[in-house]
Structure formats: C-alpha cells, structure tokens
Amino acid sequence: MLLLSLAAAFTGFWAGHPAYSQQKQSASLTKYVDPFIGTGFHGHVFVGANVPFGAVQLGPSNISQGWDWCSGYHISDSTIVGFQHTHLSGTGIGDLGDISFMPTTGPIKVFKGTAKDMQSGYVSTFSHQQETARPGYYAVQLNRYHIGVRLTTTQRVGFHEYTFPKSDQAHILIDLEEGLGWDTPVKTAIKQVNDTTVTGFRYSKGWAKDQRIYFTAVFSKPIKTFAVYDSTAAKTGMALEGEKVKGVLSFTTTAGEKVYVKVGISPVSTANAMANIKAELPGWNFNQTVATADAAWNKELQKVQLKTTDEDKKRIFYTAFYHTMIAPSTFNDHNGDYWGTDKKVHSKAGFTNLTTFSLWDTYRAANPLYTVLQPERVNDMISSMLAIYQQQGSLPMWHLMGNETNTMVGYSAVPIVVDAYLKGFKGFDAKLAYEAVKATAMRDEMGTKYVKNLGYIPADSTVESVAMGLEYAIDDWSIAQMAKKMGNMADYQYFSKRGKNYQNYFDKQTHFMRGRVSATEWRTPFSPFVSRHRKDDYTEGNAWQYTWLVPQDVEGLIALQGGEQPFIKKLDSLFIAKGSIGAEGSPDISGLIGQYAHGNEPSHHITYLYAYAGQPWKTAEKVRYILKNFYTSKHDGIIGNEDVGQMSSWYVFSALGFYPVNPANGLYVFGSPLFDEVNLKLPGGKTMHMVAHNNTDQNIYIQRIMLNGKSYTKSYISHADLMQGGELVFEMGSKPNLNWGKTLQDRPYSAKP
Incomplete structure (x- = not known):
C-alpha cells in the first residue's frame, strides 16, 4: 500500500505539468544515487x-x-x-x-x-x-x-x-x-x-x-x-x-x-x-x-524532477541531494524520549530531537535548502536547537550525540534560527528563539567579550581571531533583523552595529581582512597567502578567502574596497592569484581556482558576489566551471570534505540556478541553471516549474528571465516568490548580456532600508 500511495502522490504532483504529462512519474530516482561518489580523495x-x-x-x-x-x-x-x-x-x-x-x-x-x-x-x-x-x-x-x-x-x-x-x-x-x-x-x-x-x-x-x-x-x-x-x-x-x-x-x-x-x-x-x-x-x-x-x-528525491539528456549530471545531482539528507540525524526514540545535553532523559518530547549539527558548515546553504525542500523538518531542527539552548545556556556550535563539541568559530545556529523565523516558520517558540540567539551572542566566551568591548578580537588574545570576528558579525547582523521584525529597535540598533564589526578587520593599505593587535596596530608579518592550520588568524583559510566573508553586507564590503570597479578588480584577482598556502596549511583548503577554495565553506558564496556589483555574467562563468570540474560521478567526485551536506547543498542550489549568499535575508542570487527543465515540489501542493531554453555547456549566460509569463529583470528571487510556485523561464546564450542584472534596482541586496 505504501508504494501504491507514493506512486499516486507523484502522479498527482505532475498532473499539472504538460511537459511531463506523458512520462510515468512513479519511476524511482534512487537508481541515480551513487553512494561511492565522495569515497575517494577527501x-x-x-x-x-x-x-x-x-x-x-x-x-x-x-x-x-x-x-x-x-x-x-x-x-x-x-x-x-x-x-x-x-x-x-x-x-x-x-x-x-x-x-x-x-x-x-x-x-x-x-x-x-x-x-x-x-x-x-x-x-x-x-x-x-x-x-x-x-x-x-x-x-x-x-x-x-x-x-x-x-x-x-x-x-x-x-x-x-x-x-x-x-x-x-x-x-x-x-x-x-x-x-x-x-x-x-x-x-x-x-x-x-x-x-x-x-x-x-x-x-x-x-x-x-x-x-x-x-x-x-x-x-x-x-x-x-x-x-x-x-x-x-x-x-x-x-x-x-x-x-x-x-x-x-x-x-x-x-x-x-x-x-x-x-x-x-x-x-x-x-x-x-x-x-x-x-x-x-x-x-x-x-x-x-x-x-x-x-x-x-x-x-525525498522526487521533490526535484530533472529533465536533461545528460544522465551523468543526473547521477551527480541526485547523489548530492541524497548527501544533504544523511544529517542532521534523529536522536530520540520512537516514543519521543531523548538524552539531553544536560545529561538528563527528556521524556516524550513534542518534536523530533536531532543531532549532528555541523552548523559552521551548514548555515551557508544546507539549512537554507531545508527551508525549500525539507520545510516539514525545519521546525524540528529549530526546536532541537532551542532545547539545547535551554539545557546548556547557549545555542549549539557543533552538536553531536548529546554533546557540545565547541568545534569551529562563530555561533552559527543564530542565522539558521533567524532565517527560519523570518521565512515564517511557526512550529517553534519565537520568544524563546529570540532569547536564545541574544543570550548566545552576549556571553563572554570565545572572544565575544572583546567583540562587546572593542568591536574586534585582538589577534594576540586568541588564534583564529579574524575568522571568529567575521563569523560573529554575520551572526549579529542576523540577530538585528530578527529584533527589527519583533519591533525591538534598541536591540536592532545594537546588533546592527555589531554586524558592522567586519570593518575593524579590513586593512585599507592591503585591502585584506587581517589580524589586529590594537586599534592602531596590525599583526605582522603579514601575507595573504599564509595559512597555518589552527595557528593563525584564520580558520582553514587565508586572507584571500576571508576578505570576502561579509555576505550580510556586501554593499559595505564594496565600499571598503573603494567602489564597484575596485571591488570587481579585487574579486577578479582572487581567481588568478598565485601563491603557496604553505606546508602547515589546512588540508581542507582544496578545489583551488587561484586562491578561491571551493573545498572549504568560507569560499562558497564568493562566486555570486559579482551580482551585487552588476556583473552576474561573471558569476555564471565561475559557477559553471565549479559545477563541471569539482563535482563528478567518480569516486573522488567531491573536491573536499562533504561537511555533513554543505558541499552537496552548494551543488544542488547552484545546479538549480541560484544560491543563498546571505544566509538569513531570504534572497537567492541567480547563477547559471544546469538543467533544461526542473520541477520543484513545494508545500501546499505547489510547484515551481523552471525551464532553461537554449541551455548547453556553451550557453551558460542568462539573457533574460520570465516569471509566470512576465519579464523578470532582477538577478535574484526571494524565498517568498520561489515558494509561491509557478513558472520561471531562463533564456540562455553563449555570450553575456551585459545589461541583465546591471541596474541598482535589479541587484541583490543585503537588507531593505
């Protein structure tokens, strides 16, 4: 009966799509998943x-x-x-x-x-x-x-x-x-x-x-x-x-x-x-x-239906999609009992308790992907995080089997909780959620006391100070947006200011983010190429990669670089810069294009930054190169650690044609759709039917977009519009349309004024 009911559900889902009406949609997609992809290399x-x-x-x-x-x-x-x-x-x-x-x-x-x-x-x-x-x-x-x-x-x-x-x-x-x-x-x-x-x-x-x-x-x-x-x-x-x-x-x-x-x-x-x-x-x-x-x-796989003549791309896509659903993993019993971070049994919880939260990785794309393709699980994820907060006094960093491992930097549960709240998820206690994000940010641990008192973390006070500070700025910006929607303008102003703290790590002489010893002194010596694994100012990276870690205020980063043209010039140089990372560099720094490192998460949003400066066609070039060269159907087909779904979530989003640069503002920036036709199954029986006309390995540039039959000139789409469903049509070409997405009103933005 289960298989019959699934088949019936899938048939109903596709009934409204003429392009697919002749196909038998009950055919299983699991045949395209190859779990051995990613078992080689790292x-x-x-x-x-x-x-x-x-x-x-x-x-x-x-x-x-x-x-x-x-x-x-x-x-x-x-x-x-x-x-x-x-x-x-x-x-x-x-x-x-x-x-x-x-x-x-x-x-x-x-x-x-x-x-x-x-x-x-x-x-x-x-x-x-x-x-x-x-x-x-x-x-x-x-x-x-x-x-x-x-x-x-x-x-x-x-x-x-x-x-x-x-x-x-x-x-x-x-x-x-x-x-x-x-x-x-x-x-x-x-x-x-x-x-x-x-x-x-x-x-x-x-x-x-x-x-x-x-x-x-x-x-x-x-x-x-x-x-x-x-x-x-x-x-x-x-x-x-x-x-x-x-x-x-x-x-x-x-x-x-x-x-x-x-x-x-x-x-x-x-x-x-x-x-x-x-x-x-x-x-x-x-x-x-x-x-x-x-x-x-x-x-789960049927939530995304692809039409392409390239079977290999199907294998890569559905394997990536599969990898996004291995974790977070269930950590309770059938009756609802679970073991808490407080080392107590919590009986018959009213939500599915989860663990294996690799949040420094997954807040960037995996968790936003869940809001699109796993909305029925988002409330459980947030409720699990809030339960952890109640048990340990802060939101999780890297939670595993009832334990806080305190791994990586930032309080990366914050943008995840905020994103769910701003997108309208109602299945968790919003008041408790705000209490949790604020309390987590107001501790005096892991450099946050310096953030509160100085606006930066002195490089001689702790390792990875720049990475910490930049991640905290993303998280604090997110809290500000939640405070604003709740009408708490005092907290909005306070956390907005903290969200600008990234500016304190920007050296106007070198135009890199670097370690600051005091208000007047930078750490020396300095090389943007140096990466000493867990021994310097960065986390699994160097200044070339971390200079762009400002997804919450790209406009502000453009201003720091001196405007659009200097920003674009500097961004172009990232992909051609040559220099050795050094023997002590992190093994996570892989998938290099110049100094862009796709094998590690701080780089994942960077290719999409061109759209903020009115050159989305450059995003298309970089994204298509990464899709083709860093994700394959071979055993070594993932260029770095899968990182509990994040590497694959980048692929899923980017292959569909867009990516959440800012993890908590509900916008997806267009790149270059990989497939001729896609149907996304959305909540409430809705679907988003996406078509890419003239789409080939050469025709990688978006020429124009139609949304529900009307011209759509923006180089991004909002979560709200995406989840309404309908039809999104891309016209692709072999040469850039230099006017598409160029005007200020058509560019993605960090926050509405």
Whole structure:
C-alpha cells in the first residue's frame, strides 16, 4: 500500500505539468544515487544503509585509521572490521562507529587484527566488485569467511542479513570496544536475555566527550552458545560490564543459511531500543524493508524532477541531494524520549530531537535548502536547537550525540534560527528563539567579550581571531533583523552595529581582512597567502578567502574596497592569484581556482558576489566551471570534505540556478541553471516549474528571465516568490548580456532600508 500511495502522490504532483504529462512519474530516482561518489580523495562520505535523517547509519568500517577514514570507509581500502550502527558523513574529525557486528566462521577471534597482521584478528578483505550500495541498502561478500552480508535500516533499527556457509563454527561478534577516529570506550556492557535476544550499551569519549548508546539485538536463529570477553580475555557468565566488552554468539549453519539480526538503538535505554524494534520493524521481511527504505528515499528525491539528456549530471545531482539528507540525524526514540545535553532523559518530547549539527558548515546553504525542500523538518531542527539552548545556556556550535563539541568559530545556529523565523516558520517558540540567539551572542566566551568591548578580537588574545570576528558579525547582523521584525529597535540598533564589526578587520593599505593587535596596530608579518592550520588568524583559510566573508553586507564590503570597479578588480584577482598556502596549511583548503577554495565553506558564496556589483555574467562563468570540474560521478567526485551536506547543498542550489549568499535575508542570487527543465515540489501542493531554453555547456549566460509569463529583470528571487510556485523561464546564450542584472534596482541586496 505504501508504494501504491507514493506512486499516486507523484502522479498527482505532475498532473499539472504538460511537459511531463506523458512520462510515468512513479519511476524511482534512487537508481541515480551513487553512494561511492565522495569515497575517494577527501570526501569522507558515509557508505552504508540508512533512511533520510535516520538515527542509524549502518555500514562497514575499514581497518585503516586516519583523516581520510573519518567516516570509517575509503574506496582505496579493501578491509572490513565490522558493520557499525553510527557513522558521520563528510566530517574532518572521526567519531562514532558504535555497536559493531561482524559475522565470522572458524576459531573465535575477538581482536580485530592489524593491517600488517590480519590473520591474527577477525578482519576480512573484500572486493569492490562484490560490493553494492544504494539508498537504504548495502551488500558485500566477506572473502575470508565466504559470508554474504546485506544491510538495510528503518529510522532507529539496523537490519542485517548474513548468508553463512556450512559450518559448526559460525559466529556473530558484537564488539563494543570498536569505534572510529577519536572515539574510545569508557564503559560497555552486554547481556544475553534469552536464546534470541542480546542487549547492552556503549559509553565512550571522543570528539563528543560523553556519548551513550544502548542497543537491543534480536536474532532470527536461536543462539547455540554465548561467550563474553573483556577485550580479548574470555569471562564466564551470560553478561559482562567493563571498559572493552565483547560478545560472541555461535551457531551451526547449513550451506547458504541466512541469519537475520534486528538491532534497535536508543540514546536512553535497552528497553526503548526494543520498543523501537517493535514499533518500526516487527517482522522479518528483509526485502520489504529494503523496498520501504528505497521508497522513503525516493519520496525525498522526487521533490526535484530533472529533465536533461545528460544522465551523468543526473547521477551527480541526485547523489548530492541524497548527501544533504544523511544529517542532521534523529536522536530520540520512537516514543519521543531523548538524552539531553544536560545529561538528563527528556521524556516524550513534542518534536523530533536531532543531532549532528555541523552548523559552521551548514548555515551557508544546507539549512537554507531545508527551508525549500525539507520545510516539514525545519521546525524540528529549530526546536532541537532551542532545547539545547535551554539545557546548556547557549545555542549549539557543533552538536553531536548529546554533546557540545565547541568545534569551529562563530555561533552559527543564530542565522539558521533567524532565517527560519523570518521565512515564517511557526512550529517553534519565537520568544524563546529570540532569547536564545541574544543570550548566545552576549556571553563572554570565545572572544565575544572583546567583540562587546572593542568591536574586534585582538589577534594576540586568541588564534583564529579574524575568522571568529567575521563569523560573529554575520551572526549579529542576523540577530538585528530578527529584533527589527519583533519591533525591538534598541536591540536592532545594537546588533546592527555589531554586524558592522567586519570593518575593524579590513586593512585599507592591503585591502585584506587581517589580524589586529590594537586599534592602531596590525599583526605582522603579514601575507595573504599564509595559512597555518589552527595557528593563525584564520580558520582553514587565508586572507584571500576571508576578505570576502561579509555576505550580510556586501554593499559595505564594496565600499571598503573603494567602489564597484575596485571591488570587481579585487574579486577578479582572487581567481588568478598565485601563491603557496604553505606546508602547515589546512588540508581542507582544496578545489583551488587561484586562491578561491571551493573545498572549504568560507569560499562558497564568493562566486555570486559579482551580482551585487552588476556583473552576474561573471558569476555564471565561475559557477559553471565549479559545477563541471569539482563535482563528478567518480569516486573522488567531491573536491573536499562533504561537511555533513554543505558541499552537496552548494551543488544542488547552484545546479538549480541560484544560491543563498546571505544566509538569513531570504534572497537567492541567480547563477547559471544546469538543467533544461526542473520541477520543484513545494508545500501546499505547489510547484515551481523552471525551464532553461537554449541551455548547453556553451550557453551558460542568462539573457533574460520570465516569471509566470512576465519579464523578470532582477538577478535574484526571494524565498517568498520561489515558494509561491509557478513558472520561471531562463533564456540562455553563449555570450553575456551585459545589461541583465546591471541596474541598482535589479541587484541583490543585503537588507531593505
């Protein structure tokens, strides 16, 4: 019935679009998603089975450790140490990898082994030719044991299928020691409840300092014997608690026998983990669960329908769209219970609690994208952030599994909350939201006391002072807009002034943003090319990249550079400047065009700044180059860390033809639409039908635009107009229309007067 209802919904959605009326719109789009895109180079993407924004990310982890294995998997590797129920996707730090299951045969081994001595442990090799991944599904053959593995999930339950050979020594190892990256166990426990059920928990510390996850595993085949181990030493009994507990379930299997395991996870208790299984996966139909997961992904992917003759571009687009929906991840039980940042259980919350908030990355494009394509989830995201505020006294910075990691700079939840409020989302407490954004900005931590007292952060007081100060200015500007709409003019004036603090980092002699030691002295020596990873005035960047980090007041930045022509000249020079970033530069600085670094987030809005100076055609050139060269369908097809959806959100927006330069003013600046025809499914049964006539790899320049049959001369579109739906028609050409978007009244703006 689910598949039939989805098909009916999609048919109804398309009924009003003649251009598509002859097509069968129930065809699944998941076939275009390739989860292996981004598994090479530094993409760090998750590979495995999950559902959109699910609590479970069930997939393999390699034996290798290191920066390129932050997600546990890299395409260069061919080893597996287990199938774990939590993974990060695209981060620059490794963590999670909780509740590891590994099927084996032969003598019991409970140490995973090493890359140099795999035979001493239980690790197995595999071939990528015998590996399959698609949305909601993963399969692989373990060479060492001749065991076939298939995985799928519901929201909070991992579903394993193991096809064993004939063996009287068939095992399933549950390794609670195993984790990824910085993660190490602190306290673990395992217990056999009956002949088909095992429960336990894993407390660990890592990037997130105090992680707690509970599990209940139900097996389709009665357990023949159960043994417990503290690390590698066997213990007697059916239960064990310790630092590095492991359990081994043994069976006798016939050739080709399938053993199924349902693993519910919970941030609260093993009882809730079992309740999650009963609510989400009461039966044992593996193939139906795969189909249900596929339908869940297809429902999301169908929100964007593309028409193009280039199938490769479809694969890149839908894979990027898929990557935007791995996180934020669900962090509550089916009954609403969750574990808070205050280390307390919060029962039956009235919203879906979420975690994995990589906000310094995602406030730029991923969160604005959610307001367009995931509006039904935005209120839960904001409510989760407000709950964190109530529990820890400030909005989250980089929230992970009930922990504040305090990673990156700025208080980047602020523009996300403000953007949702200004766009009219009503499913959260607006009064509490304003209290939260203001309280977060008025602390005396991480340089904010200097912001309040001096208007800048002295470079000799802390590292990354320029990056901090520029991010704070964006956030403070956002608070000012919320205060204004609420009628709080005193706060509007105060935070507007703080939003101008970026000016205090601008050196009129060099025309770069740089570290200031005092009101009269700059930090020396200075080079705009220098980037010393986490040791200088910038965060994963240099002065070339950070000089443009003023999306909240581009007009003010133009004035600082001396006007439109000097601004354009300086912006042009960014893309051709040559100089070494240095041996100590951040590995995140990748995807270089001159000193523009697309592989890291501070650069993401820069190509669209030309529109503010009346030259949107230059945006088209740069955007099309990036779309073509920095996003491909190969394993190394993402030019930097995926960063929990931000890298892919840039692609999704830009391929559609526009981008949110300012993260909280509700405007999308036009660039160069990639597809001939697009339909966006919007709330309330509305659609935005977008057509790009004469669109080719050469015809990259917008000549003119029609909106609902009328000439539209602006080089941007508002969120309100976009969400009304209708038809947006682009006329494309091979040469720039130098008059399109040139006049002041047609340019994007930072804030209405």
